[in-house]
Amino acid sequence: MASTEYSKELHIALLAVQRATLLTKSVFHSHAKGTLDKADASPVTIGDFGAQALIISALQHNFPDDEIVAEEEAKDLRENSKVRQTVWDLVQNSKLSDDAAEKELGGAIASVDSMLDIIDKGDSKGGSKGRIWAIDPIDGTKGFLRGGQYAVCLGLMVDGDVKVGVLGCPNLPVDDSQPLTEDIGADATDAEGKGVLFSAVQGKGAASRPLGKGSLANESTIGMKPISNISDATFCESVEAGHSSQSDSVAIANKLGITKPSVRMDSQAKYASIARGAGDLYLRLPVRKDYVEKIWDHAAGDLIVREAGGQVTDTEGKRLDFSHGRTLKENKGVIAAPKDVHQHVIEAVMSVLGSK
Numbered sequence: 375m376a377s378t379e380y381s382k383e384l385h386i387a388l389l390a391v392q393r394a395t396l397l398t399k400s401v402f403h404s405h406a407k408g409t410l411d412k413a414d415a416s417p418v419t420i421g422d423f424g425a426q427a428l429i430i431s432a433l434q435h436n437f438p439d440d441e442i443v444a445e446e447e448a449k450d451l452r453e454n455s456k457v458r459q460t461v462w463d464l465v466q467n468s469k470l471s472d473d474a475a476e477k478e479l480g481g482a483i484a485s486v487d488s489m490l491d492i493i494d495k496g497d498s499k500g501g502s503k504g505r506i507w508a509i510d511p512i513d514g515t516k517g518f519l520r521g522g523q524y525a526v527c528l529g530l531m532v533d534g535d536v537k538v539g540v541l542g543c544p545n546l547p548v549d550d551s552q553p554l555t556e557d558i559g560a561d562a563t564d565a566e567g568k569g570v571l572f573s574a575v576q577g578k579g580a581a582s583r584p585l586g587k588g589s590l591a592n593e594s595t596i597g598m599k600p601i602s603n604i605s606d607a608t609f610c611e612s613v614e615a616g617h618s619s620q621s622d623s624v625a626i627a628n629k630l631g632i633t634k635p636s637v638r639m640d641s642q643a644k645y646a647s648i649a650r651g652a653g654d655l656y657l658r659l660p661v662r663k664d665y666v667e668k669i670w671d672h673a674a675g676d677l678i679v680r681e682a683g684g685q686v687t688d689t690e691g692k693r694l695d696f697s698h699g700r701t702l703k704e705n706k707g708v709i710a711a712p713k714d715v716h717q718h719v720i721e722a723v724m725s726v727l728g729s730k
């Protein structure tokens with residue numbers, strides 16, 4: 375592989391996300407997802423813990439000096455031996471079939487105790503300096519449990535700027551031109567190879583490729599769909615009404631003359647879907663004043679959309695700012711759209727939210 379800036383980071387990120395996504399698929403297709411409730415009442419599963427362990431282990435092997443901000447912590451596993459053992463079995467069984475790739479990721483984790491320590495290495499405070507990886511091992515855990523869309527997310531920030539982003543979307547179609555649907559469809563998912571990996575490197579565009587289960591192959595460049603008439607656009611929004619205001623979205627659609635129903639899906643699969651031109655606009659409209667978005671929920675998607683020809687800001691038109699620690703505390707909501715219509719969308723958003 376030719377060495378250009380961030381090519382090693384991209385390569386390792388793709389393999390690490392591929393391996394972790396395959397782990398989550400095996401859980402998605404099994405009956406027992408080992409769900410626990412976290413302190414904030416949101417769910418976490420054995421898939422989330424296992425995927426986080428595998429990704430951090432690969433990053434530590436390749437980039438031992440980098441910091442890591444990851445969603446989960448090992449506390450619940452330290453206290454619950456049954457779930458701990460289930461996660462450990464899962465992690466031990468999750469190897470890439472390509473031996474060379476598995477070796478590049480550092481191979482297996484040595485012991486159950488080191489697995490717990492590895493999970494807890496995602497506790498960096500984040501910030502505006504240095505190399506920091508952001509991991510969401512399963513984004514859209516509620517979608518994962520519901521049988522819907524979810525994503526395995528990894529981004530590298532350098533001095534607060536996202537340089538590399540990878541999303542593993544196991545329940546999206548491989549074909550970039552397939553129309554956007556809410557329902558994942560019985561033949562769209564399997565326990566192994568189906569699904570997509572999306573990626574971007576700053577300044578180098580965005581791509582998709584089949585998730586597969588062997589060597590990475592068949593990369594294609596992706597781009598957002600040009601919108602000639604905004605009233606023909608399709609919104610891509612959350613399934614969870616508590617994550618994005620559905621009444622504000624109706625008012626914004628009315629302002630823009632949009633009559634098509636929104637396509638609802640969980641997770642950063644929304645960013646990936648508009649980046650590949652399957653949907654047009656991603657709206658995330660704050661519901662609760664006290665909820666602060668997390669960097670791992672947006673880092674990879676933000677870069678992938680911008681590298682595919684889009685603009686991503688908050689509802690006030692400010693770029694997402696990843697330099698303030700583990701959260702996007704300087705931003706409210708997310709509006710992602712093709713560059714040339716983004717300002718028009720923001721004006722509609724601001725007039726609806728401003729008049730409340």
Ligand SMILES: Nc1ncnc2c1ncn2[C@@H]1O[C@H](COP(=O)(O)O)[C@@H](O)[C@H]1OP(=O)(O)O
Pocket residue numbers: 416445510512513514515516517612613614616617618639640641642662665671
């Ligand atoms: N109250 C909330 N408002 C907005 N997002 C939330 C809220 N609670 C959890 N999330 C996060 O929203 C994301 C998925 O939501 P959506 O499908 O709406 O995009 C997830 O990252 C989820 O975390 P998690 O990674 O734990 O699933």
Ligand SMILES: [Mg+2]
Pocket residue numbers: 416417418445515
């Ligand atoms: Mg969560």
Ligand SMILES: [Mg+2]
Pocket residue numbers: 510512513514670671
């Ligand atoms: Mg998330």
Ligand SMILES: [Mg+2]
Pocket residue numbers: 422445510511512513514515
């Ligand atoms: Mg998550």
